[in-house]
Amino acid sequence: MTPEGCGLKTYILVWLGLVVLTGVAVSVAGMDLAGWSTAVALIIAFLKSGLILLYFMHLREGGELRFLRWMIPGVLAILFLFTGLTFLDVAFR
Amino acid sequence: MENHRNDGGSKLGMWLFLLSEILLFGGLFILYSVYRFQNPQIFHLAAEALNRPLGVLNTLVLLTSSLTMALSIFFLKKGSPGRSLLFLASTLFLGILFLFNKYLEWTWKVQLGIYPDAPRLLERERGEVLFYGLYYSMTGLHGLHVLVGLGILSVMLFFILKNKINHNHSVPLENTGLYWHLVDIVWIFLFPLFYLIT
Numbered sequence: 001m002t003p004e005g006c007g008l009k010t011y012i013l014v015w016l017g018l019v020v021l022t023g024v025a026v027s028v029a030g031m032d033l034a035g036w037s038t039a040v041a042l043i044i045a046f047l048k049s050g051l052i053l054l055y056f057m058h059l060r061e062g063g064e065l066r067f068l069r070w071m072i073p074g075v076l077a078i079l080f081l082f083t084g085l086t087f088l089d090v091a092f093r
Numbered sequence: 094m095e096n097h098r099n100d101g102g103s104k105l106g107m108w109l110f111l112l113s114e115i116l117l118f119g120g121l122f123i124l125y126s127v128y129r130f131q132n133p134q135i136f137h138l139a140a141e142a143l144n145r146p147l148g149v150l151n152t153l154v155l156l157t158s159s160l161t162m163a164l165s166i167f168f169l170k171k172g173s174p175g176r177s178l179l180f181l182a183s184t185l186f187l188g189i190l191f192l193f194n195k196y197l198e199w200t201w202k203v204q205l206g207i208y209p210d211a212p213r214l215l216e217r218e219r220g221e222v223l224f225y226g227l228y229y230s231m232t233g234l235h236g237l238h239v240l241v242g243l244g245i246l247s248v249m250l251f252f253i254l255k256n257k258i259n260h261n262h263s264v265p266l267e268n269t270g271l272y273w274h275l276v277d278i279v280w281i282f283l284f285p286l287f288y289l290i291t
Contacts, residue, residue, distance in 0.1 A: 008164070008167065011160060011163050011164060011167065012160070014160075015156065015157065015159075015160040018156045018159075019153065019156060022149070022152050022153065022156065025285055025289060026145075026149055026289065029285070029289040029290070037289075037290060038290050041285035041286075041289050041290055042282075042285070044285070045281050045282050045284075045285055048278075048281045049278045049281055049282075052159060052274050052277060052278055052281075053274075053278070055163075056159055056160075056162070056163045056270070056274045057270075057271055057274050057275075064101045065101065065104055065105060065108065068105075068108050071108070071112060072112075072115075075112045075115050075116065075119075076115075078116070079115070079116065079119040079122075079123075082119075082123060083123050083126065086123055086127060087126075087127070087130070090127050090130065090131070091130070
């Protein structure tokens with residue numbers, strides 16, 4: 001296998017993982033988790049995105065664009081910061 | 094014709110574009126969370142009215158299209174353009190299927206008189222108007238991205254057929270893949286927020 005690409009088996013396993021996580025998300029949505037259902041759904045969504053970013057989008061392998069790995073958390077941090085600031089306004093109005 | 098290529102640069106450019114896309118959709122997600130925070134009960138009830146089985150089906154369609162996209166790149170790099178074309182065509186087909194399901198879903202809602210600025214929708218509570226406004230704008234913007242993706246996929250299909258991209262020059266297909274996967278990731282967040290959280 002070339003160092004820059006992962007194997008066929010990896011891709012299929014990642015896809016299976018994504019399908020299983022979707023199944024978990026759907027079945028968990030049917031349960032009564034009080035205030036936790038949003039958190040659980042979002043955690044599953046982040047896990048699925050992580051699988052896609054690391055394997056399908058090859059962030060796991062690094063290469064010359066290794067620093068990009070840190071830009072995704074960076075952009076997410078900006079997004080969370082703005083969400084936080086927005087809610088500081090909205091929640092205490 | 095000899096031309097100068099900068100594969101790393103192309104990929105970096107694509108990634109920067111994708112990061113800006115995350116912020117574009119991110120803004121809408123912040124809007125969603127604020128309106129949801131202000132109207133928790135109504136969002137809860139409105140989300141129950143969406144077609145969850147169709148949402149699940151579309152999630153599976155898009156996840157599978159990500160797999161076929163990754164496989165298309167894998168086979169192009171391995172030097173088998175035939176298989177690459179086969180998987181690229183599958184990706185294209187799954188993308189069309191996704192939009193077709195979306196079309197059905199929207200048509201059903203429009204027939205019920207639920208669409209932006211519809212008189213029957215405006216009679217309902219403000220929270221519900223907001224929910225459907227977000228539903229149409231967020232899934233609409235995402236659908237537009239799928240549509241653009243289908244256009245790019247078709248161009249790539251043509252390029253592989255013409256041998257303009259091959260195992261020596263696969264970056265255009267790789268960048269197409271990055272875009273397609275990001276569109277999939279956006280749906281991964283849209284799906285639970287609109288169809289699951291009830």
